[in-house]
Amino acid sequence: MTTIDRVTLDDFVDDKPWLPEGAENAEVRIENQIAGVDLRRLEERADGRGSLVVLMSDRFGESYRTPHVYLVTAAARSVRAWVYHKLQSDRLAFTQGRLRVVLYDLRPDSPTYQVVNVLDVGAANKVLLTIPPFVVHAVQNLGDEDACFVNMPTRAYDPSNPDKSRLPKDHPGIPYQFE
Template identity: 35%
Template sequence: MIDGVKTKPLQFVPDERGRLMEIIRCDDECFKQFGQVYMTTSYPGVVKAWHCHHLQTDNICCVKGMIKLALYDAREDSPTFGQVDEFFFGEHAPILLTVPPYVYHGWKCISEDESIIISTPTEPYNREQPDEYRLPADSPEIPYDWLLLPGRRNG
């Protein structure tokens, strides 16, 4: 796994009223600080990639549908520099994924319906000076092909 990336298995607690699932707590190992919480969606087959941050750490959880999330370690001083990792998660495999600064990430909705992603970054979004650095999904700088089928190795 890319250095600094963390996963936290999540569990549903069901009862006769429905389900509850804790996503992130202030006493979790991956918790650094609170910036904001936001929800974003992706339509089936849509790729939202690539971006990274220089200041914030992202905590990402897919609560509806399923996504394929890919990471690329762009940190030249990292022991995993240049490494690509892939995660498949969502309502059928719930996890919280923590992505450190300078690690590019993006995802593709792989479910038949829209996916809903909850993100809890460590910093609030700064509209005047966004901490967001983007590359196109097919950037030659990242050795990853969004069109490959699951189980095939990228990079």
């Protein structure tokens, strides 16, 4: 009869400390960026097994605490539009696929009132995008396959009182047309 050695916790090897290669969670700015929108670079750590991307961490600061997290799948060539929130900020992490995010500032008291921002994000441009309340937004999958992104809003979703207002993707009052 063969004896099998049993593994114990002492058999494991601790991970070695590591430091981010660049500025972890570094801010990214775009021309004429809508006020209150925050854009952060997401860094990928890869090895022979695959990769890991930290989407959000308490290490980034107090404002990165997350009460609710969910994964969104965008069907190939689909458009998820238009929405805004009155109470929460959306914090969207894009790490795969080819997606376009369109933002439209409808806050009359904002210095960027009626400004449109268009961001191409995904595998080639990994970012964490924070969209403040009352900034209208849409996500378009530019690819021929489904793509996913993660939302980590600042408030938990309440199905009995949803904080979400919608318009159809082709509404003429928004100065952007999807291809």
